[in-house]
Amino acid sequence: MKLVRTFGRSKAAAAALVETLEQRGAANTAKVEPVVRRILADVRKGGDTGLRKYAAKFDGLAKGQALLVSREEMHVAWDDTAPELQAAMMVARGNILAFAEAQKPKEWTIAPAEGVKTGQIVRPLGSVGCYVPGGRYPLPSTLLMTVTPAQVAGVERIVVCSPKPARETMAAAWLAGVTEFYRVGGAQAIAAMAFGTETIGRVDKIVGPGNLFVTAAKTIVSTECGIDMPAGPTEIVVTSETGDAAGIAADLVAQAEHDPEALAILITSSEALAKDVAAAVKLQSAKNAIAKQSLAAQGCIFVTESVAEARELTNRLAPEHLTVDAAADLKWVRNAGSVFVGAYAPQSMGDYVSGPNHVLPTGRVGRLRGGLSVMDFVKVITVQEYTRKGLRKIGPHAIALAEAEGLVGHAESVRVRMR
Ligand SMILES: NC(=O)c1ccc[n+]([C@@H]2O[C@H](COP(=O)([O-])OP(=O)(O)OC[C@H]3O[C@@H](n4cnc5c(N)ncnc54)[C@H](O)[C@@H]3O)[C@@H](O)[C@H]2O)c1
Ligand SMILES: N[C@H](CO)Cc1c[nH]c[nH+]1
Ligand SMILES: [Zn+2]
Structure with a gap:
């Protein structure tokens, strides 16, 4: 050093x-951006064909090999896993789960004035893609770290992508109850999850770590698909x-x-x-x-x-x-x-x-932010509710501000209900 x-x-x-x-x-x-942009464009245009081309080139995907890892494959992988590793995965999953439960944002309501209620409700994202690296080392721990908080949040569709998944990664997927797992990785997997292909439906948000290619791809697709953060x-x-x-x-x-x-x-x-x-x-x-x-x-x-x-x-x-x-x-x-x-x-x-x-x-x-958490998998949606009394109480302040901004329609939308 x-x-x-x-x-x-x-x-x-x-x-x-x-x-x-x-x-x-x-x-x-910037170093990898040209090659990543080419991969993203090819998968966007070619769908499964583009995806398979790069999966074969970088990760040895065989011609005709199913992209989907079946539940049966995951089950066999789990059964073939040594009991000590099974136990370690269960402890890890339990602790990740407990931590995510503790971090989950709460719903609440306050009353800034009589007859006025404001608060927040918490709703899960509809679909997420969890990227699990698999280039140099299999990272079953990353499968647990990404899928578990998504489940705690209540995300309905959880997709996992990982290149040439190792037995340990498939075993972790079995433990976590993953149902949609594709054996693809790199920028091409990020493209598939962001844009969709014939086999892989697009997701609302992509999370998870990866090498420079994966991280650059996530950053580029972030204009049209949510991402967690650069986790390179x-x-x-x-x-x-x-x-x-x-x-x-x-x-x-x-x-x-x-x-x-x-x-x-x-x-x-x-x-x-x-x-x-x-x-x-x-x-x-x-x-x-x-x-x-x-x-x-x-x-x-x-x-x-x-x-x-x-x-x-x-x-x-x-x-x-x-x-x-x-x-x-x-x-x-x-x-x-x-x-x-x-x-x-x-x-x-x-x-x-x-x-x-x-x-x-x-x-x-x-x-700007800490690590991945259950907060990445939910939306905190604000809510506001008025009674006539509440509106009469603080409505005049909204009218004053609207008039100061010259927005007469805004002012009238309050006034009309106060009469
Ligand atoms: N920040 C975090 O939270 C965090 C957590 C865990 C791991 N990591 C990082 O994740 C990374 C894992 O990297 P990895 O490589 O082992 O696995 P990976 O799955 O991220 O990358 C492998 C993929 O890279 C692509 N690739 C490789 N060479 C390429 C090339 N020349 N052109 C285009 N694409 C190419 C291939 O498609 C391959 O599938 C490491 O950098 C590690 O430090 C970060
Ligand atoms: N240290 C990595 C995050 O940078 C996470 C990890 C997974 N397996 C081992 N380590
Ligand atoms: Zn590490």
Whole structure:
């Protein structure tokens, strides 16, 4: 990992690096945009034919192979899964379910004046597409993380797309009760869910993580289909003064192993911790080819002049995963997808079993929102109800505002009911 001091002689270089990191999300999308646009256009025009062409090219889909993964295939996959893994999936699903239930927005009503009721009702989306990555590793955990909150929200039609689905992913689908699962991935799967094909009906919203191609495709289709957020190649920032070097290094290596494009960063004002973590990362990543590649390409350790500067830089980067030393640190955290507190909270626990979602914003979108949640699968619709008395009470204020805006029709629509 590159060691970068934010003061002294390397101050300018550090500032330039931070700017590059800030622009990384958009720059990465731009790199793959031409090829992704071509795939999207081909699937939009060619439907199943276009989809199959790319699924065969990138993921080895056989000619004539069914796109739909049958319930029977999922059942066989579940039966072939080792009991320990079945148990792990059940624990993960239970915790994700409980967390999503707790997060579900509530319906409520208030009375701003006598005879006036305002409130909100909560309704599920009609249909969603859950993208489950399957390029480098099968991610059954992502199937549980995307499908479960959609079910808690009450979404009627839940579609899953995953390229060359592994037995473990199909087993997770069985556990979650998935009924519409297609063995397609990449930008072509995003196109199919956004535009529809003969086999795959379009959905209202696409959620889930993926590599650069998937993330760029989601961003492009977002003008005509809802999306959750860019949840692209994994990012980790550890901001620590007192952490344990071996544990910090293990988290950096773990998240770096997702993708050569993954981003792993330590921010500290402690020169000694920086050096210890650098040495531990070198050792721990020695046999992990992908982690080694991403750490060499993007990994860096910022040594800041002060603790305050370390915190400010962390919020500027708005990372997907953030680890801090202690609960007191939560006070200064403003931007992050998910926060892990203390030496005994490996980020991998959040990836699998804690319950909060592991589908998290990348590319500094942590400035705008947290991870995927049940809120992504519902609409909060406001409601307002008046009695004649209520209208007479606050109607004149609406008339005053309407007249100030010159909207005489608005004013009259209130006045006519007050007579
Ligand atoms: N941010 C999050 O919440 C989060 C969560 C889990 C995983 N991830 C990320 O998801 C990603 C998973 O990536 P993956 O590659 O393993 O699986 P993936 O399913 O995202 O991508 C595989 C697909 O990429 C497409 N593809 C590959 N090479 C291509 C090319 N040259 N041209 C066009 N399309 C091409 C193929 O269609 C293939 O189906 C990783 O980057 C990981 O870090 C992020
Ligand atoms: N760390 C990933 C999010 O960036 C999620 C994941 C799934 N499996 C293992 N990890
Ligand atoms: Zn992970």
